Amino acid sequence: MNRGLLIVLSGPSGVGKGTVCASLRHRMPELVYSVSATTRSPRQGEINGINYFFKSQEQFQDMIANDALLEWAEYVGNYYGTPRDFVDRTLASGKDIILEIEVQGALKVKQKFPEGVFVFLMPPSLDELKSRITGRGTENADVIDHRMTVAVEEMNLLQHYDYAVVNDEIDAACQRIQSIITAEHCRADRLMTELPQMPAASEKA
Numbered sequence: 001m002n003r004g005l006l007i008v009l010s011g012p013s014g015v016g017k018g019t020v021c022a023s024l025r026h027r028m029p030e031l032v033y034s035v036s037a038t039t040r041s042p043r044q045g046e047i048n049g050i051n052y053f054f055k056s057q058e059q060f061q062d063m064i065a066n067d068a069l070l071e072w073a074e075y076v077g078n079y080y081g082t083p084r085d086f087v088d089r090t091l092a093s094g095k096d097i098i099l100e101i102e103v104q105g106a107l108k109v110k111q112k113f114p115e116g117v118f119v120f121l122m123p124p125s126l127d128e129l130k131s132r133i134t135g136r137g138t139e140n141a142d143v144i145d146h147r148m149t150v151a152v153e154e155m156n157l158l159q160h161y162d163y164a165v166v167n168d169e170i171d172a173a174c175q176r177i178q179s180i181i182t183a184e185h186c187r188a189d190r191l192m193t194e195l196p197q198m199p200a201a202s203e204k205a
């Protein structure tokens with residue numbers, strides 16, 4: 001059985017990763033979502049185990065010490081990390097998994113899974129980004145300013161990604177990411193069928 005694809009969706013806070021990911025999962029119900037661990041407090045309506053695994057500082061440090069995280073990062077005063085086992089088991093079962101994570105973490109995943117598909121979601125403009133994160137109404141002004149500063153630094157790391165997708169319209173952005181996933185599957189399938197037909201080194205001469 002082929003392993004599943006590991007898809008990493010990154011981009012600045014407020015660009016719409018969560019919104020696009022939710023819509024993508026409706027379109028592609030077979031796509032598995034990696035629920036992250038975080039020390040951030042839950043926002044109104046967020047459910048433990050669905051949106052995040054909400055952890056104390058001590059619990060999070062234990063996860064790090066036990067090597068239970070594929071990657072982790074400190075982001076604007078809180079810790080975030082991807083539980084390793086779930087990703088490994090999902091990929092081994094042949095299913096695709098999507099990680100919705102910030103840039104430092106994405107680059108760590110890339111070191112471990114260079115064959116992953118790395119997608120950077122871009123805002124149409126910085127003004128629009130600020131208006132989205134402000135309009136969401138979940139962060140205070142100081143945190144928004146901090147996230148905007150980090151956003152500019154994150155966008156400078158775009159060159160490490162395989163694809164950049166502008167989130168102008170939710171449906172259009174989803175369609176682009178779906179096309180990327182389909183194309184990556186075709187590429188992986190082609191590699192699998194071509195590899196056994198390659199002559200062994202001893203047969204070449």
Ligand SMILES: Nc1ncnc2c1ncn2[C@@H]1O[C@H](COP(=O)(O)OP(=O)(O)OP(=O)(O)O)[C@@H](O)[C@H]1O
Binds near residue numbers: 016136167168
């Ligand atoms: N294409 C879009 N056009 C207009 N508004 C959008 C679009 N995509 C998302 N939004 C809105 O922008 C806000 C931020 O979206 P969302 O929470 O999905 O961002 P995020 O990248 O997941 O943020 P964070 O990284 O902070 O979790 C939400 O209010 C959402 O409804």
Ligand SMILES: Nc1nc2c(ncn2[C@@H]2O[C@H](COP(=O)(O)O)[C@@H](O)[C@H]2O)c(=O)[nH]1
Binds near residue numbers: 011013072075100105
């Ligand atoms: N490196 C990781 N980043 C993660 C993970 N889960 C979420 N995130 C990113 O953190 C910021 C802030 O999220 P918020 O929910 O507080 O707005 C955002 O960019 C998320 O994508 C993770 O496991 N690792």
